[in-house]
Amino acid sequence: MRYEVLVVDDHPLFRAALAGAxxxxxxxxxxxxxxxxxxxxxxxxxxPRTDLVLLDLNLxxxxxxxxxxxxxxxxxELPIIVVSATDDPRTIRQALLFGAQGFISKSxxxxxxxxxxxxxxxxxxxxxxxxxxxxxxxSDAAALDLAQRMAQLTAQQFRVFGMLCxxxxxxxxxxxxxxTEATVKAHMTAIMRKLGAANRTQAVLLAGHLLLxxxxxxxxxxxxxxxxxx
Amino acid sequence: MRYEVLVVDDHPLFRAALAGAxxxxxxxxxxxxxxxxxxxxxxxxxxPRTDLVLLDLNLxxxxxxxxxxxxxxxxxELPIIVVSATDDPRTIRQALLFGAQGFISKSxxxxxxxxxxxxxxxxxxxxxxxxxxxxxxxSDAAALDLAQRMAQLTAQQFRVFGMLCxxxxxxxxxxxxxxTEATVKAHMTAIMRKLGAANRTQAVLLAGHLLLxxxxxxxxxxxxxxxxxx
DNA sequence: GCGAACATTCGACCTTAGTCGAAGACAGCG
DNA sequence: CGCTGTCTTCGACTAAGGTCGAATGTTCGC
Numbered sequence: 001m002r003y004e005v006l007v008v009d010d011h012p013l014f015r016a017a018l019a020g021a022x023x024x025x026x027x028x029x030x031x032x033x034x035x036x037x038x039x040x041x042x043x044x045x046x047x048p049r050t051d052l053v054l055l056d057l058n059l060x061x062x063x064x065x066x067x068x069x070x071x072x073x074x075x076x077e078l079p080i081i082v083v084s085a086t087d088d089p090r091t092i093r094q095a096l097l098f099g100a101q102g103f104i105s106k107s108x109x110x111x112x113x114x115x116x117x118x119x120x121x122x123x124x125x126x127x128x129x130x131x132x133x134x135x136x137x138x139s140d141a142a143a144l145d146l147a148q149r150m151a152q153l154t155a156q157q158f159r160v161f162g163m164l165c166x167x168x169x170x171x172x173x174x175x176x177x178x179x180t181e182a183t184v185k186a187h188m189t190a191i192m193r194k195l196g197a198a199n200r201t202q203a204v205l206l207a208g209h210l211l212l213x214x215x216x217x218x219x220x221x222x223x224x225x226x227x228x229x230x
Numbered sequence: 231m232r233y234e235v236l237v238v239d240d241h242p243l244f245r246a247a248l249a250g251a252x253x254x255x256x257x258x259x260x261x262x263x264x265x266x267x268x269x270x271x272x273x274x275x276x277x278p279r280t281d282l283v284l285l286d287l288n289l290x291x292x293x294x295x296x297x298x299x300x301x302x303x304x305x306x307e308l309p310i311i312v313v314s315a316t317d318d319p320r321t322i323r324q325a326l327l328f329g330a331q332g333f334i335s336k337s338x339x340x341x342x343x344x345x346x347x348x349x350x351x352x353x354x355x356x357x358x359x360x361x362x363x364x365x366x367x368x369s370d371a372a373a374l375d376l377a378q379r380m381a382q383l384t385a386q387q388f389r390v391f392g393m394l395c396x397x398x399x400x401x402x403x404x405x406x407x408x409x410t411e412a413t414v415k416a417h418m419t420a421i422m423r424k425l426g427a428a429n430r431t432q433a434v435l436l437a438g439h440l441l442l443x444x445x446x447x448x449x450x451x452x453x454x455x456x457x458x459x460x
Numbered sequence: 461g462c463g464a465a466c467a468t469t470c471g472a473c474c475t476t477a478g479t480c481g482a483a484g485a486c487a488g489c490g
Numbered sequence: 491c492g493c494t495g496t497c498t499t500c501g502a503c504t505a506a507g508g509t510c511g512a513a514t515g516t517t518c519g520c
């Protein structure tokens with residue numbers, strides 16, 4: 001059985017090292033590479049039969065967790081292993097909560113990586129001990145809810161969203177995507193509806209809160225608390 | 231010598247515990263309390279001779295580091311000790327980089343807290359080992375630059391900024407501050423100038439990046455890289 | 461007291477953002 | 491084939507955002 005593995009990281013050297021570690025444990029692997037969120041989805045479109053994605057969380061072009069959530073939404077059956085330099089329990093738990101089948105720390109050795117990749121390719125889910133998600137906890141539930149909202153975005157909407165998270169104007173986004181500003185605005189409206197934000201600023205805040213302490217996840221989505229003060 | 235110590239935390243119980251720990255080591259302390267960023271600055275205005283601030287980083291009303299930076303800017307001579315539940319080296323280093331004279335983990339014991347507070351009241355700066363800031367490193371320099379920009383904001387501008395970081399409309403901000411929308415817009419222009427942002431979305435992104443991995447601190451402030459892609 | 465610098469306030473004016481309705485493209489399904 | 495639903499696209503219209511210039515008040519030092 002021949003596997004197609006997509007390695008996503010912005011450092012070419014680390015991509016090679018990662019592929020090498022996987023090749024050592026699984027001789028029958030073909031490797032694809034991507035260095036940003038855009039090329040990740042491009043490559044997946046050209047190679048629809050990819051068996052596994054190794055996804056770095058700190059990618060240029062979009063917040064890592066947003067990419068993970070959207071990838072999970074557009075390809076529910078495709079296994080994802082998150083690779084990250086930050087490997088605290090909260091990050092790991094959140095990655096698994098967002099639908100990753102495994103988590104590899106960037107400081108892990110080749111043997112660990114190979115073993116985990118093999119396990120995920122067999123259909124298992126690798127959960128580091130002490131990092132089980134707890135959907136009954138309030139913060140985990142909020143994160144999960146946000147992930148599901150993010151997963152609802154269509155491909156084009158996600159591209160727009162990525163540029164929104166860079167602080168771009170609608171005009172710039174339209175220019176880069178080769179469409180009219182009116183179209184960008186339409187996408188923006190759809191994005192804000194799906195994420196539950198009242199304007200683009202709140203949408204950006206929601207994305208930012210994916211990476212922060214769970215307690216800061218509370219964002220006033222309804223126009224209820226004008227008087228909230230502090 | 232009688233000291234006035236302002237304890238800022240949103241949990242009343244923890245405020246009391248903190249004050250108790252300090253009182254154990256320093257018998258001649260008077261305590262003031264604040265539960266949010268707004269009351270922090272209100273209290274300071276009413277008690278200009280405060281000798282020390284114990285500041286929690288996870289405050290409602292504004293991102294913790296923003297409050298720290300602004301407090302440092304408006305009261306350069308006032309010692310600040312940051313109190314935080316997250317006590318990884320990066321957070322500690324950043325707090326000291328932003329001008330805090332000390333850092334206390336929320337899991338620290340009363341004796342440690344008392345000792346550090348006494349030291350800071352004597353005029354010393356308490357730096358946990360392994361957390362020295364390195365202004366020559368690129369990420370530290372970027373954080374420091376951002377802190378200095380934040381410190382330039384006036385009191386009113388900082389209030390506006392705080393509500394901006396909650397995703398509020400100019401109209402809402404005007405209502406809460408009892409001023410015209412035109413005035414809010416003027417403040418907003420000044421804020422964006424000082425922070426180096428082209429619009430409110432980028433301003434929010436800058437604030438968010440204060441709390442993230444340093445590598446994500448790079449935000450395209452100039453309108454140079456339209457073609458950047460990924 | 462006087463002038464300089466600055467914070468705060470605001471109105472007029474233009475730009476950007478966001479909504480609504482609608483049209484074409486494309487898939488799956490009976 | 492024809493129907494339905496969704497994605498993508500767009501123009502016209504309204505709302506919000508942002509700039510400029512200016513007036514007022516305050517705090518300095520001279």
